[in-house]
Amino acid sequence: MQFKVLGPLEVVVADRAVTPQPAKIRSLLAMLCVKSGTVVSRECLIDALWAGDTPRTARTALQVYVSKLRKYLDLHGGLAGRLMTKPHGYVFELEPEQLDLREFDILSRWDGEAGTAGSPGEALDSLQAACLLWRGPALADLRGLPAFDKLARQLDEKRINVLERRFDMQLSLGQHKRIIGELYGLVDEYPMWESIHAQLMISLYRSGRVAESLEAYRRIRNTLVLELGLEPGDGIRGLHQSILGRDPALDEERKLSLAC
Structure with a gap:
């Protein structure tokens, strides 16, 4: 039984989707998955399920x-x-291979260890595997609910951080053409x-597409x-100024150090 939150909430058993449909069960499961391994207070769960419009019987x-969710977990995976x-x-205790978010965290941390050990190829593989776990914006089907909007933004920030690190690494390895699309x-x-945008600009420039590189800057500036x-x-x-001046340093295969 695999639980996925890096995209719409999805639960898969033997390549078959068994994601619960009732909104309250989905919300409860999503919150417990994102917080897997830590105690989630009743107040937090109540806020997630009723978004401030809390009934007296909450x-x-x-x-x-929770009882219905346990029955669902028992029916589909004995969990x-x-x-x-x-x-x-x-x-909700899950193993890393059961939750895409935990697997993502492990892969993105392992990248740092591999890079320190002098294994850039392994580090890049780790980051690429982490990025492939994403199926769209985090918790895409639950956005609009205040508690999940905040959680989703936090998860999106994790994705952005890993993407930036991966592209920096690919640029340093001379893979600029591979990442343009x-x-x-x-x-x-x-x-x-x-x-x-800066990474796109440098990738285009190193690929001989100077006009497109300058257009990328014009676009974000506008x-x-x-x-x-x-x-x-x-x-x-x-x-941008370095590209206009065709600075030879831009052709070096090195990690960008931009204060963006």
């Missing part, structure tokens, strides 16, 4: 939903015992993310000025 209703009652709430997709998804009334940061503006 604590009793929560117990009912009811993994959902344990604690003095102040509940804890993915970078173009990300600048559409995150139109004000300066560091990813977006920042029109949306926020701000100029781009010093790092990406400096990169």
Whole structure:
């Protein structure tokens, strides 16, 4: 039984989706998965399930939903015992291979260990495997609920951090052409993310596509000025000037050090 939160909530057994459909059960399961291994207070779960519009019977209703979730876990994977009652709430214990978020965290941490050990190829493989676990925005089907909006943003930040590290590593290894397509997709998804635009600019420049590199800068500058009334940061503006001057240092296969 595998639980996935890096995208819409999904539960899979033997390649068959068995994701619960009732909204309250889905919300309860999602919160317990994201907080897997730690006690989640009843107050936190009640807030997640009712989003501030809390009925007087909320604590009793929560117990009912937990009971239904245990039956669901037992039916599909015999995992009811993994959902344990604690003095102040509940804890859902899952192994890393059972939850994509835990697997992602392990892969992204292992990258640092591998890089320190002087194994950039292994480190890159680790980051790539971590990125492949994502199926879209985190908790995509539960966004709009205040508790899950906050959680989803926190998870998205983890993804952004790993993506930046992976692209930096690929640039340092001379893989600039390989990442251009993915970078173009990300600048559409995150139109004000300066560091990813900078990585696109350097990738295009090293691929001999200078005009497109300059266009990438023009695009984010226009977006920042029109949306926020701000100029781009010093790092990406400096990169733009280096591209205009065809600075030979830009052709070096090295990690970008941009203060974006």
